[in-house]
Amino acid sequence: MLLDGVLILIAIIGALVMWLRWNYGYWKKRGIPYVEPTIIFGNMKEVITGSTNIGVVSQKIYNQYPGEPAIGFFNMRQPVLQLKDLDLIKAVLVTEFSNFRENAMSITKQADPILGRNPFFLTGDEWKEARKTHTLNHTANKLKTLFKYIEEVKDDMVNYIKKNIGRKFEAQDFSGRFTTDVVSSCVFGVKTCSLAEEDSEFRKKSIEILQMGWKWSLFMISPSIFSILRIPLINKGIQDFFYNLVKDMVEMRKNNKLTRSDFLQNLINEKEHNFTMMEMTAQTMTFFIDGYATSATEMSFLLYMLAIYPDIQDRVRNEINNVEKLDFDTVHHLPYLDAVFNETLRLYPAGVVLSRLCNQDTTLKGGNKTFEFKKNDRIEIPVFALHRDPEHFPEPLKFKPERFLNNANHPALLTFGAGPRACFGSRFAKTQIKTGVAYLVKNFRILPGTEDRSMPTVNNSKTVLLSPDKEMSVKFENL
Numbered sequence: 001m002l003l004d005g006v007l008i009l010i011a012i013i014g015a016l017v018m019w020l021r022w023n024y025g026y027w028k029k030r031g032i033p034y035v036e037p038t039i040i041f042g043n044m045k046e047v048i049t050g051s052t053n054i055g056v057v058s059q060k061i062y063n064q065y066p067g068e069p070a071i072g073f074f075n076m077r078q079p080v081l082q083l084k085d086l087d088l089i090k091a092v093l094v095t096e097f098s099n100f101r102e103n104a105m106s107i108t109k110q111a112d113p114i115l116g117r118n119p120f121f122l123t124g125d126e127w128k129e130a131r132k133t134h135t136l137n138h139t140a141n142k143l144k145t146l147f148k149y150i151e152e153v154k155d156d157m158v159n160y161i162k163k164n165i166g167r168k169f170e171a172q173d174f175s176g177r178f179t180t181d182v183v184s185s186c187v188f189g190v191k192t193c194s195l196a197e198e199d200s201e202f203r204k205k206s207i208e209i210l211q212m213g214w215k216w217s218l219f220m221i222s223p224s225i226f227s228i229l230r231i232p233l234i235n236k237g238i239q240d241f242f243y244n245l246v247k248d249m250v251e252m253r254k255n256n257k258l259t260r261s262d263f264l265q266n267l268i269n270e271k272e273h274n275f276t277m278m279e280m281t282a283q284t285m286t287f288f289i290d291g292y293a294t295s296a297t298e299m300s301f302l303l304y305m306l307a308i309y310p311d312i313q314d315r316v317r318n319e320i321n322n323v324e325k326l327d328f329d330t331v332h333h334l335p336y337l338d339a340v341f342n343e344t345l346r347l348y349p350a351g352v353v354l355s356r357l358c359n360q361d362t363t364l365k366g367g368n369k370t371f372e373f374k375k376n377d378r379i380e381i382p383v384f385a386l387h388r389d390p391e392h393f394p395e396p397l398k399f400k401p402e403r404f405l406n407n408a409n410h411p412a413l414l415t416f417g418a419g420p421r422a423c424f425g426s427r428f429a430k431t432q433i434k435t436g437v438a439y440l441v442k443n444f445r446i447l448p449g450t451e452d453r454s455m456p457t458v459n460n461s462k463t464v465l466l467s468p469d470k471e472m473s474v475k476f477e478n479l
């Protein structure tokens, strides 16, 4: 009896081990060089155990086979192909997009009614439809009408700093408060005052959304579990907060015949769709979540770079002082500020990898090899590693904005992705970050908050987006 039990247990363990290792011969069979996986973790042990983030792990994989156009690895049991060759990357993201349409992460709206409607997680016709609505709301003209709200928040920020000269600010928290205020005003028409009010409810909710709890960690590695088990990534309390906010704003505007030229109003005015309240909540939250956190991350690195490189800051200030008026148009025509922006986002891209799913067998050439992509192959574009590859960017760890002065469209710069799925919020992001930073530089000298002037390293795995290992503190001084 006991022997039977032991034999059954051995058989179960044996079957489990076989199942866990089943795919590990995948890349060998396909003749593609790959990184040897370990059981259970595949090549993601450091991510799963929280010792580093996906960007750094992806860079280690990238560096294993110099000269290879693509490398296989395993996300736990899942085989993934990392593309290194720029022609292959362009084919997958742009020219052969119809065969690589979907992100390799998706979540259904049954599992999460908010994120399940975010274009990033949508597939097929639903993605096309949602993308169209968002793109129409991000034209230069629509953004121009939002600029007055960005200016209001910028004025509040400048006045707030004038009263807090010499105070030390943590750059991520400071930038997060600025972008929370900008995005809530442009999206919901709500004045949130996160800078002046330390305990602003909006700020608390915005932090909560992206805290790297067990849900986000698991989702990054195995997104399908969430759709299968119908687990929402955004908890019910946050969903209800934003649902009620949107409902109150819509009713208030309708009952009082008020209008405002913000994103919510565009959705209310949209006659073709007649959006439900949940659809409006999801659309506004797409803009809010994707818009405030990514921009806050990049703005904080940019402020810190200006603080530790005073010569670069002076050059930005000279450029700004030569412009008569800083407005929507001029803020986008400051070549040196643009180069500093691009160089910051090269070194510190908020999204460290892109992913795609092959939806149709496709043959592509990369380097001197031919690759047979099979339906359902998962693909990774290693943004962080490409941005730090000396072949694309000589002396990659040095902060050198000049490399982008006459070369803003470098093919290896993928901060906002590329092709039909590229970030449609990039123009809004650039507008809010550059406006905020330009006015700070124009009015104040930005200094590091401590004696430390080293560039931040980024192994941190505690947040969904890239974040520094050390506190990046800054302070402001009158000019």
Ligand code: HEM
Residues within 6 Å of the ligand: 103, 118, 119, 120, 121, 131, 286, 287, 288, 290, 291, 292, 294, 295, 298, 349, 350, 351, 354, 355, 414, 415, 416, 417, 418, 419, 420, 421, 422, 423, 424, 425, 426, 428, 429, 430
């Ligand atoms: C500096 C700030 C930002 C960065 C670094 C950033 C980065 C990215 C990246 C890397 C992607 C994936 C692109 C791809 O797969 O090819 C993306 C997609 C996306 N971004 Fe952004 N983003 C920023 C700001 C914004 C803003 C302000 C919004 C909202 C208005 C936004 C909304 C989105 C959405 C909805 C997608 C999914 C697009 C799709 O799959 O069709 N992002 N972003």
